[in-house]
Amino acid sequence: MDNIAFFAGAARNLEGKATAEYSADHTSSIRREAIGVIASISPWNYPLQMAAWKILPAIAAGNTILLKPAEITPLTSLLFAEVATQAGLPAGVVNILTGRGSTVGAELLRHPDVDMLSFTGSTGVGRTVLDAAATTAKRVHLELGGKxxxxxxxxxxxxxxxxxxxxxxxxxxxxxxxxxxxxxxxxxxxxxxxxxxxxxxxxxxxxxxxxxxxxxxxxxxxxxxxxxxxxxxxxxxxxxxxxxxxxxxxxxxxxxxxxxxxxxxxxxxxxxxxxxxxxxxxxxxxxxxxxxxxxxxxxxxxxxxxxxxxxxxxxxxxxxxxxxxxxxxNDHIPIISEMPHGGFKESGFGKDMSTYSFDEYTVVKHVMFDLTGVAAKPWHRTIFSAGEG
The missing domain is CATH 3.40.309.10 (Aldehyde Dehydrogenase; Chain A, domain 2)
Structure with a gap:
């Protein structure tokens, strides 16, 4: 419940560089935009919590998501999607696809309509996800094993x-x-x-x-x-x-x-x-x-x-x-919605939880406006010879 409350608020607070004149003749601004279709594969050890960690930041950032829960613990993810529908989320935003990783999961990893892969599980399977993502240059978020x-x-x-x-x-x-x-x-x-x-x-x-x-x-x-x-x-x-x-x-x-x-x-x-x-x-x-x-x-x-x-x-x-x-x-284990969760080395890369997770589920776009209205810009001298243009 705390995750839901946090991401509902965080969706209204996307951060970016201030709009300003970094070049004297232009105004620049940053847009954070949704990546598109997210395919997520969640583990069996915290099936409901992992569904929330995958779904909430993805849709808060404006994406749609297709979640494949572990084949031995699918029921809470299906219930999550039913409740999301009852709460008014549009059809097609949150989708649950059940099945085995070797068939359904493997198909998701290489599907051309998937724009990003998010996986939580073992380091060995994480390497398989990376290999599959390379075939279509998909963005990847991995939260893998630990010791x-x-x-x-x-x-x-x-x-x-x-x-x-x-x-x-x-x-x-x-x-x-x-x-x-x-x-x-x-x-x-x-x-x-x-x-x-x-x-x-x-x-x-x-x-x-x-x-x-x-x-x-x-x-x-x-x-x-x-x-x-x-x-x-x-x-x-x-x-x-x-x-x-x-x-x-x-x-x-x-x-x-x-x-x-x-x-x-x-x-x-x-x-x-x-x-x-x-x-x-x-x-x-x-x-x-x-x-x-x-x-x-x-x-x-x-x-x-x-x-x-x-x-x-x-x-x-x-x-x-x-x-x-x-x-x-002097403690071990507490995790809070406001702080990021993710690893170093073979424990993966990218973050769940917190506003840092929006770095995983958004793409940054630079928008630049000309301020002069002049047809011949000073930098055009790199193309036009002296006196022309």
């Missing part, structure tokens, strides 16, 4: 960092590109941090999301649960693993997986480098601030990060030197 570092310095509030890591790693059952996945903890706090996380993880209650007593619901599918489980089982061969496993009893038939802490994971290990997209936190120690920053940046991703410290200078250094699209200080 967010959670850096705990030696002066951090340890209790706050432990609670923040548990919440930041388990949000949406860990199926979040910005989730805390790599805890990089000063050696003086390392064992206390591990113990605190393990204790809180052990008390997390798994169950149906309709139950108000549930802390952690299921993963999106049994196939995805099994992928998470396999990565954790491999990690048991090279690190200390606390928790994990598929629960027994009634929950065994669902897609549930217990919160998992993987300690002593080296920076080159699979669990520390690759996206798990589940309730799994890998932890490694550091000794110096330089080492912490290096470890935080030792990833192909750059979507989000956090730094935990009471030292303002240390915090400023972390926010300056960690290469990520969002860096939180």
């Amino acid at each position: 967010a570092p959670f850096v705990v310095f030696d002066d951090a509030d340890l209790k706050a960092a432990i609670h923040g890591a548990v919440a930041g790693s388990l949000i949406n059952t860990g199926q979040d590109c910005t989730a805390a996945t790599r805890a990089i903890v000063h050696r003086s706090l390392y064992e206390q941090f591990i113990s605190g996380i393990a204790d809180l993880y052990a008390n997390v209650k798994l169950g149906p999301t309709q139950d108000p007593n549930t802390d952690l619901g299921p993963l999106v599918s049994e196939t995805h649960r099994d992928k998470v489980a396999e990565m954790v089982e491999r990690a048991r061969g090279y690190a200390r693993v606390f928790g994990g496993g598929i629960p027994d009893g009634d929950l065994a038939s669902g897609s549930y997986y217990r919160p998992t802490l993987v300690a002593d994971a080296t920076s080159d290990s699979e669990i520390f480098r690759d996206e798990v997209f589940g309730p799994v936190l890998a932890v490694t120690p550091f000794d110096t601030d330089d080492e912490a920053i290096k470890l935080a940046n030792d990833t192909p991703y750059g979507l989000a990060a956090s730094a935990w410290t009471k030292d303002v200078y240390r915090a400023l250094r972390a926010t300056r030197e960690i290469r990520a699209g969002a860096v939180w200080v």
